[in-house]
Amino acid sequence: MRRWKAAGPLGLLTTLAVAWLLAAAVPVPMYPRRVARAWLGEDGRPWSCYETGVFGVRDAWWQDVTDSYAGLTPAEVVERHSAEQAHAAGRRAVADGRIDLTSAPPSRGTLARGRAGPVEVVGSDSAFGWPRPCLWYSVRGELTGTTLVNDRLVGGVRLFGVPSSRGRDFSALPLRPIWTGLALNAAAWTALWLLLLTVPGAIRRSRRRARGLCERCAYDLAGCTGQTCPECGTAQLGFEQPGLTPDTDR
Ligand SMILES: [Zn+2]
Numbered sequence: 001m002r003r004w005k006a007a008g009p010l011g012l013l014t015t016l017a018v019a020w021l022l023a024a025a026v027p028v029p030m031y032p033r034r035v036a037r038a039w040l041g042e043d044g045r046p047w048s049c050y051e052t053g054v055f056g057v058r059d060a061w062w063q064d065v066t067d068s069y070a071g072l073t074p075a076e077v078v079e080r081h082s083a084e085q086a087h088a089a090g091r092r093a094v095a096d097g098r099i100d101l102t103s104a105p106p107s108r109g110t111l112a113r114g115r116a117g118p119v120e121v122v123g124s125d126s127a128f129g130w131p132r133p134c135l136w137y138s139v140r141g142e143l144t145g146t147t148l149v150n151d152r153l154v155g156g157v158r159l160f161g162v163p164s165s166r167g168r169d170f171s172a173l174p175l176r177p178i179w180t181g182l183a184l185n186a187a188a189w190t191a192l193w194l195l196l197l198t199v200p201g202a203i204r205r206s207r208r209r210a211r212g213l214c215e216r217c218a219y220d221l222a223g224c225t226g227q228t229c230p231e232c233g234t235a236q237l238g239f240e241q242p243g244l245t246p247d248t249d250r
Pocket of ligand 1: 214215216217218219229230231232233234
């Protein structure tokens with residue numbers, strides 16, 4: 001009767017299984033992008049990022065926008081790019097809903113605060129999990145003019161298709177952890193497993209007790225006077241003993 005001890009391992013397994021199932025089964029959306037970022041990275045490079053998400057899936061397109069603005073300093077690039085994002089967001093807001101603009105770096109992924117920027121100039125981060133994103137991979141590449149080349153998968157296992165940082169004709173399993181997401185999801189799934197493992201048994205035992213049956217084997221205890229079941233030997237919580245029933249005090 002120590003089934004509840006399995007809840008922790010089951011919670012962790014469920015966390016990973018759900019993240020991988022989402023990665024394998026849910027198409028990562030291309031549009032609409034709901035968050036636009038432009039910021040000066042700790043590496044001194046001007047970064048741009050567009051994010052979107054659906055149930056259990058978060059996706060971010062990022063790019064070093066230095067080459068889009070010839071002759072400007074990185075700080076000026078960020079300023080100019082932010083203005084262009086704001087202009088585009090105004091049009092987008094009319095077309096297909098709100099888009100959030102921010103100058104904060106992403107909280108997770110390739111360009112998360114405190115993480116050294118990649119050598120690549122363009123890429124995407126895809127994170128999966130429920131209730132929170134907890135595993136992610138990245139696709140990184142190069143730009144020749146406006147053409148993406150040499151896209152490669154980082155931190156994931158390809159299932160099918162050709163990984164692309166801007167296209168979605170591929171699927172991959174994420175291997176990189178998002179620790180806060182892993183902890184929160186594992187806690188949530190462990191709680192659910194605890195309920196599933198303990199509640200049905202508790203209800204069954206309580207029903208059997210109420211009907212005067214052994215909690216464990218359902219043997220009819222009518223007329224029994226010992227404190228254990230004569231059939232299976234299990235000690236009985238609500239065993240009726242002559243002279244010890246609560247009614248004698250009333
Ligand atoms: Zn019994």
